Amino acid sequence: MPPDPTPAPTPAPGAPRVRERGDACPGALRLHSADDGHLARLRLPAGLLTSRQVEVLADAAEALGDGRISVTSRGNAELRGLAGGCGAELAALLAEAGLLPSPTHERVRNIVASPASSLDGLGAADVQLWARELDERLCAAPWAAALSGRFLFVLDDGRGDVAGLGGDVTLVAAGLGTALLHLGGRTVRVAAADAPRAALAAARAFLTAARGAGTGAWRVRELPEGSGVDVRAALTTAGIAAEPVREDMREAVREDMRKPVEEPVRESAPPHGAPPAPGPLGPAAFHVLAPLGRLTAAQLRALLPADEVRLTPWRGAVVVGAGPDRAPALDAAGLITRPGSPWAGVSACTGRPGCAKSLADVRADAVPGRPGLPVHYSGCGRRCGHPHGDWVDVLAVPGGGYLVDGAPVPRTDLAPAVTTARTAPRTAPRTTR
Incomplete structure (x- = not known):
């Protein structure tokens, strides 16, 4: 999530945080300026997209942005690399496709729902x-x-x-x-x-x-x-x-x-369970993950035909109406279709060159490691888009190296360090950054 232009001072321990203005979160109508152009965030309640909306989103990414669609940790979609003057054209495309049902409420429609509900x-x-x-x-x-x-x-x-x-x-x-x-x-x-x-x-x-x-x-x-x-x-x-x-x-x-x-x-916190693994969900749905949380327009279109597509908070999509026979085509499109994939559970922030605060091109540096705990690559201490729960923290530091769960690691040694961190027993979950 883009930072606030003037973050509020950190409150003293025990003191309430005071915010003197509204939040600066981007939306479909309020674009955020980044080093790689402007960014639009589309709120998709429960991540739901119709087939027509999938096509429109892919077309918009190619015609107005960098040709990719980022899936956020709330199952929303982001378009990057947008020209500053494309706001009206983008809004018209989204409104025609039913992706902008309320101009006054489009930024507050953050609704995450169990993506496999009713399917398995x-x-x-x-x-x-x-x-x-x-x-x-x-x-x-x-x-x-x-x-x-x-x-x-x-x-x-x-x-x-x-x-x-x-x-x-x-x-x-x-x-x-x-x-x-x-x-x-x-x-x-x-x-x-x-x-x-x-x-x-x-x-x-x-x-x-x-x-x-x-x-x-x-x-x-x-x-x-x-x-x-x-x-x-x-x-x-x-x-x-x-x-x-x-x-x-x-x-x-x-x-x-x-x-x-x-x-x-x-009462105690709500129950915690594991997200569904990539692969079939019941007889007529298929769960895929987007590599590093980003889909090309071609990969988004590869989800079709579908009764509907549900983007997930694990940076993937549930294709409703797709049976197990769709696995080869989805795999050929470069999507993650198997729980044993070393890229399952790997995510990264935007990094360089899109983010001015990033210390590294974390997407280029990312390595998968053996499947295990989720791992997130961050270009700076904000750790934008990191997973919830227990995860492996890979943080870029000045000089070209990284911290893997706090331990210094040269960029060239990331692969073994990440593999060890993803599979090593935990004495306590690392859930706070």
Whole structure:
């Protein structure tokens, strides 16, 4: 994610962060200037693209950009190398294809949903349907335009593949027609039919808390201690029944969901599960990864024909309507189709020459290593686009070398160092940078 032009000073330990202006996240209409041209970020709720939208995105990358499409860690798409004056033409192309449903809300439509939901027989609900309803409600709510471009909704179908991605509002399908809503360390259970409305109500409660705190918080975790989000009031106002969830109640489901809303109580974090491996997903879907998180226009078109394409937060795509027989063609296009591929789980920031802050051409320097933990190559200490959870940190340093999980490594020795780091036992997960 591009940096803010004038980052706020780092607060003293324990002090709340104060933001004095709105975020500078790029969008489809607000382009970001980079060393390789301008950048546009398209919010794609649940990563969803129709076949027509796949074609339009590939055409736009070739005609207006550098011919590539970056897949972000939120399952969104970025176009780079854009000319500064192409904004109106790009907006018209996107709007005609249905990729710009709300000019006022296009930067706040960050919705990640379990990409394999409804495809492989796993999961407790089809959260892709939740994502579409939430997006419609989000775009129809004028107040929602005040959300930061970094605010994130996460919808997990119960398998835990996306629940740990750091959502501000996280919904987890819990079975028996219910869902768990997680926000700010608190959890309530709601009816699954109310889940999208509940997520929107929780976001509104966050905005209320942020205004009350007066710190300009962009995300729930930035709220000062003690300025909790009043989920109870928000859900009551929205007419949504809910019940608190304690650790000893996680498997209990109340039959009567019509009782008054109760105060939510503290509960552990949402469940964490592994993302699907590259390869077939059920009988009629196929999961591929983009090499280093970037697709050429030709590779994007190689996903077709498809009933739909779902970009994933693991920088890949689920091709709905593609059976196992599509593997040879997808592999021939240069996509990662097998879990044993040494490039599976390898990602990198933009690096040189596209980013002025980068100390290296990290994409050219990247080496795969034996499959294991995710590994991310970063050109500077911001570590843009790094994975969530446990991962191998490869950071460029002045002089041409790297730090691999903090250990100095010459660029020429990256391959053995990364292989060791990806496969060595961990004494503790490295999840904070």
